[in-house]
């Protein structure tokens with residue numbers, strides 16, 4: 001029952017919905033049919049054991065002042081021989097008790113810490129899962145550094161709070177309760193003197209706890225902002241160096257760190273003030289107890305041993321009250337972190353990552369954009385598409401042309417359902433994309449983006465990304481089709497096992513493009529979405545890429561965002577996008593023949609490279 005209450009208390013305190021109670025599964029036992037019974041039993045046992053160890057080790061610690069008083073009285077009241085035999089007897093009893101106490105303390109710390117690590121792991125997994133499930137627009141609003149901070153430090157903080165801190169808090173509570181009882185047992189009068197310190201300290205602790213909670217959130221937020229600066233600049237170090245911005249970036253990072261430092265200094269000041277005041281109050285009370293206790297001994301109301309026991313109990317209680325106030329501030333720190341974590345874990349993505357229609361056959365490949373109105377959610381006042389219509393019949397190659405920023409890539413994003421339009425429909429085979437399972441949809445669309453992103457890993461892993469079980473032969477034939485095979489086996493001694501570096505930095509732009517084409521091809525998609533690189537590639541790379549793209553376009557519906565004349569000439573139809581609409585549609589020759597046509601102007605003004 002205690003565990004049920006604790007679990008309920010934690011879930012309520014941490015504002016966890018009931019279905020998230022399983023986050024505490026490692027710490028708090030809860031029988032779930034889907035978990036193997038054995039694991040559940042082990043968890044249950046380890047939690048119970050940790051609490052038993054905690055109680056025993058605290059009891060042993062609290063036996064020390066009592067024994068100490070006894071020993072002082074033995075020394076004080078007995079003659080030398082009697083004292084020796086009594087001391088041997090007492091110490092023989094105490095030694096095994098202390099050994100048991102030490103073993104229990106070991107068990108308590110070991111079990112609580114391992115539970116903490118398990119909870120951190122579980123929290124990080126839950127958070128990462130929830131992050132990856134969010135729709136793309138979520139990442140437009142939240143910075144990478146901030147989210148990484150949630151994963152690293154916030155998860156650790158929460159798990160420490162619900163294991164180590166709670167364990168220490170429970171220990172302090174047990175020690176305060178037993179310490180106070182013993183103090184009253186020895187001398188109620190002296191106990192009242194000793195405990196007069198508690199109410200002011202408790203009030204201070206509440207004020208301090210509130211402050212800590214507020215400041216921790218600010219410290220974590222500024223830390224997230226500084227991480228964002230570091231993450232962005234380190235991952236784009238080439239640009240920083242090319243513009244010789246190292247010093248400026250060092251300065252900017254320094255400024256962010258200054259913010260963190262200022263907040264931490266504020267926290268340290270309050271911490272120092274709080275602990276300074278509590279320390280002084282503790283020492284003051286010791287003097288008062290010594291004074292009143294001394295008087296009681298001289299009146300023979302209590303023995304010297306009892307006064308010694310009392311003083312030790314008072315000291316232990318004082319230390320434990322200090323522990324309780326630290327526990328209070330730590331809990332507040334954990335609450336701050338947990339509210340941020342659960343904001344993300346509980347968030348329902350606006351576009352689900354799975355669920356919906358999964359037709360058993362491959363799609364035909366007819367695409368249509370119907371009356372699309374769209375703006376990016378983080379820029380509601382900047383309409384991008386404004387009633388756009390476009391039909392792309394299966395097996396045709398359509399090239400999108402238009403000024404930079406006219407919304408060509410945006411159409412690709414809508415086709416992939418990275419975003420949903422505010423109104424209108426994007427359809428595949430006459431069915432709204434919203435009806436399909438996104439996993440099914442993505443398995444039929446191959447994407448080669450403007451700046452292909454490779455992941456750190458080998459060439460083989462990058463080509464295979466997006467498919468579960470792939471044979472070497474499939475990888476090789478995709479690489480051949482994408483004109484990537486020759487450079488992989490001839491240029492790299494390690495061939496397909498060559499490591500490409502973070503985001504593929506160890507490869508050239510043209511090589512990355514061809515690996516991305518191979519990766520898209522391995523899915524054997526019915527639809528190809530090609531966002532042509534705007535950056536110029538050398539003539540040889542360009543030729544190889546164009547050749548590969550022409551080859552792989554056959555038999556597929558292709559939507560290409562074209563920047564080059566060569567691509568445009570190979571397309572069945574060109575769609576010119578302007579002011580959020582398709583304003584011209586036709587073959588190259590048809591569009592060139594329109595007097596004052598936009599395509600003609602774009603061509604004339606060399607918006608398209610040759």
Ligand SMILES: Nc1ncnc2c1ncn2[C@@H]1O[C@H](COP(=O)(O)OP(=O)(O)OP(=O)(O)O)[C@@H](O)[C@H]1O
Nearest residue numbers: 140376378379384403404405406407408409410411
């Ligand atoms: N994630 C985003 N959040 C907010 N606005 C965005 C986002 N992505 C693009 N935009 C804006 O949407 C508009 C259309 O961008 P898009 O990338 O579709 O243009 P484009 O025609 O493909 O340009 P280019 O030819 O230069 O690649 C631009 O004004 C751009 O600033």
